[in-house]
Amino acid sequence: MECLAELYMLNRQPGKALEYYLRLRKPHVFDLIREHNLFTVVRDQVLLLMEFDQELEKQKKQDEGVVIQNIATPMSPTFTLDKGKGKEKERSKAVALLVDHTYAIPVARVVQQLQVRPFYLYLYLDALFDKDPYLAADFSDEQVQLYADYEPGRLIDFLRASNYYNLAKAYAICERRDLVLEMVFLLGRMGNNKKALNLIIEKLGDVNRAIDFAKEQNDDDLWEDLLKYSETRPLFIRGLLENVGAEIDPIRLIRRIKNGLEIPGLKEALIKILWEFNLQVSLLEGCETILSSDCTTLASRLQARQTNGYLGNVCSLPLFNTSLLLASTSGTPQPLVLLFLCRHLVHAACVKGGDRLPERPMDDVLAGFLAGSAPRGGSKRGIGSKIAYASVVRARLTEGCPVCSISGDGRRAHPD
Template sequence: MVFFLGRMGDNKNALNLIIERLGDVHRAIDFAKQQNDDDLWGDLLRYSETKPEFIRGLLENVGANIDPIRLIRRIKNGLEIPGLKEALITILSDFNLQLSLLDGCRAVLGGDCSDLSRNLQRDQVRGFFGSAATPCPICNLPIYSGPQSLALLFLCRHVVHATCVRGGDNLPQRPDPVLSNLSSGGPNYGLAGKIAFAAVIKNRVSRGCPVCEKREEGNRT
């Protein structure tokens, strides 16, 4: 009858049959776990309010499915439950173990995040080696085709032609440091000039690396 009622979707009557006719708390818990229905757990808790053996069985099986606080609050004052002290000690021990595991996992996660952050920062600030034959991953033409050709190096370590980036056709040309020094009468094209030029390029290129963008589009499809 329990099997047929469960297959018909009448889980409440099936659970009631297990409790009233069979009196098997472990089977009732297994049935509630199989159905994965929160309302069914509420029915099981209500049925167990006046049955000490069921309350103890539930206390011994608390976990992801049963909140121990939700169960303990349903225990009526004056209700004698054999083995209640041992069951509560087991619950507290299990929760202390869970807290220890969470602290250990948090420490491991924090260490991993710190190591990955240092590796990311090191990879982003290190130099990039390239030659005249280095191909652009978008058009496969050499990156360094001339002294005035503008190439963009992203933090993801991809270097592409400026013209291969969306909006890169309207980027300003890289200033010649020799001509800048001659026109200004001194070495004014230093680090500040490079930073200003990079800021102008960054403001006009808003879509980011085209290689990573194509890869993300391929993953979505």
């Protein structure tokens, strides 16, 4: 075989030499595959590649002084997997090669060849799922069985992360192996919250986990079932008292305690409830003080902004000519000034269409205000004439406030 492999290499046929190098367990096989891009050749020798790789891993650990159990009996009590956490776990060379080149080595083809060695199939699908859950979506039901067989501790993580497996099949697998936590999770996904809660209570007897489950589901019927179950169980009553919060009224629980029922640690639990509620009241009062102060500050700021004047100018001329207002004999009219709803004051001539507006006599009120004295008589114009004039102005203007139009790099800041 060594001679054949060498001849094939000399004849520039590394693909044919690869099979013999795998059988001979040559360590440079992976370098040969990558150097000559033999991924399409590997797709039909996946099992041989995995067996060779596992032998290398086993030999490496034996050289390091680590005792390796026989991988053919993974369910033995001493069977362990040398893995890290999450996606940073170290993968074998063969698994990494198969996962990194799924375009040349199709997933379905790998799975078909590894069916005879479920442990190898588990290693491959586990790595594939860590890289991209969608790549292993078609084999999610098989993955549930493989996790249950080889690493039950990671099954719950897979069930939470994947959305492609059949819930009923997964539940049947977990039920056969009596994996309670996984069964509770699957029942919650299937909407059977009551049965899930009963499993926690009957199988685990863990009040804290039951409370956490009820909080996650946010179902009042679950709380009622939990309270009914706890009526005759002092430990559950104490656990509920120590963990009640916004989800359940403690009075609702205390009223269910039967007279004469002895509950260890009841006094400490009640003291804790009173202390926590006192703390909540103090926090609410502090928040109310802060909110009241903020509301007062913001209201004052709003009032100041609403009552303060805004002056917007698009030219270098003054808005009002006081000398013209005071000179009653002057024939020069006061330039018309427009006040928009955005509170910008501009000359009528600075607005498109403003040069075609009819003249309007100055009010005595405004003239007196600018002159610093009170008007001697009432306004010569009634409110009706002011409204009529405003309608004429609005109809003849072709745009809105020019100050808003040129603000923000030419973008209109206010509608017309």
